[in-house]
Amino acid sequence: MDSMDNFKVIGLMSGTSLDGLDIAYCHFRKTQKGWGFSLKNATTLKYPSAWKDKLSTAQHLQGEKLLELDAQYGKYLGNICRDFVSKNKLRVDFIASHGHTIFHQPKKSFTYQLGSGNALHAASGIPLVFDFRSLDVMLGGEGAPLVPAGDKFLFGDYDVCLNLGGIANLSMEIKGSRVAYDICFNNMGLNYLMSKVGKEFDEDGAMSSDGKLHLKMLKKLDAVYRPLRNKRPSLGRELFEQRIQPILDEPGIKLKDKLRTFTVSAAREIAQAIASSKKQGSVLCTGGGAFNSFFISQMLDQCGDSVSIVIPDEDIIKFKEAIVFGFLGVLKVRGEINCLKSVTGASRNSSSGSLIGFK
Numbered sequence: 001m002d003s004m005d006n007f008k009v010i011g012l013m014s015g016t017s018l019d020g021l022d023i024a025y026c027h028f029r030k031t032q033k034g035w036g037f038s039l040k041n042a043t044t045l046k047y048p049s050a051w052k053d054k055l056s057t058a059q060h061l062q063g064e065k066l067l068e069l070d071a072q073y074g075k076y077l078g079n080i081c082r083d084f085v086s087k088n089k090l091r092v093d094f095i096a097s098h099g100h101t102i103f104h105q106p107k108k109s110f111t112y113q114l115g116s117g118n119a120l121h122a123a124s125g126i127p128l129v130f131d132f133r134s135l136d137v138m139l140g141g142e143g144a145p146l147v148p149a150g151d152k153f154l155f156g157d158y159d160v161c162l163n164l165g166g167i168a169n170l171s172m173e174i175k176g177s178r179v180a181y182d183i184c185f186n187n188m189g190l191n192y193l194m195s196k197v198g199k200e201f202d203e204d205g206a207m208s209s210d211g212k213l214h215l216k217m218l219k220k221l222d223a224v225y226r227p228l229r230n231k232r233p234s235l236g237r238e239l240f241e242q243r244i245q246p247i248l249d250e251p252g253i254k255l256k257d258k259l260r261t262f263t264v265s266a267a268r269e270i271a272q273a274i275a276s277s278k279k280q281g282s283v284l285c286t287g288g289g290a291f292n293s294f295f296i297s298q299m300l301d302q303c304g305d306s307v308s309i310v311i312p313d314e315d316i317i318k319f320k321e322a323i324v325f326g327f328l329g330v331l332k333v334r335g336e337i338n339c340l341k342s343v344t345g346a347s348r349n350s351s352s353g354s355l356i357g358f359k
Contacts, residue, residue: 078123205294
């Protein structure tokens, strides 16, 4: 670290949709005007089929096998980071790793992101910040979403920051306090449906746009989300498998009709969330869903003229979460708040994360 105001960091993010591992090498700098960043190098590594299978089924493993996979995945991440640094001849102060969420049950006081910090540090030889969610959960919070702290400092020029990942979520400033929450399942559902025909995703929403709206399916999805709109709990794989997957698996409905219906359902939920916030301004749209032109068109239809949807540069769309986790690591290293009680519902703000390898 050149100083406690300048950091060179690798942010690692593996999302619920299993699109791949996002690696973002960023420079963060604090000035009198606040925090700024520059994305110097970034890539997404698609998971080999073997790793995709392991990560998608890890929740079914027994204790010893899960611990073994935790160590293997941590070593896998560490080796990737070591090679990334070597190949690009980078100078890195530390890595900030989100890990891959396997269990998220804050009401039972636990959340678990696969990817052993010790294994990652040992394999990479680089200091590490990891386990960003556990402390907040122990403080009574949801442990999610965490990106809003980054939104506040790095993307504060926008009225709403909307992430269209496996799960759609937003963050915004209301009366001087950051508010954020998960809205609905997004790419998780679309990618799950496309896996039935051996594809990873519906490019540009081409198949979705060719389908027809299935009203009974739409009502069933609405029934899942209706009770969640006021409480706004964090959403995870468990709820998706229990409540959403059975709807998507129902026989007798064409795949393209399921895709269109799920798209319209998600667009409605997002538009309703933005409308309820009474934010009539700019919405920064990032995450893989921002590349789905049909999804964006449906969201614009649902939102109307009250908001302006901003699609940023491709690198920001792809790597915003990895950038933000790098920044959350910076705040942790500085001993500053990176987890907001106004967002998670915890008893207090916290500086969350664990450190390994720092002198």
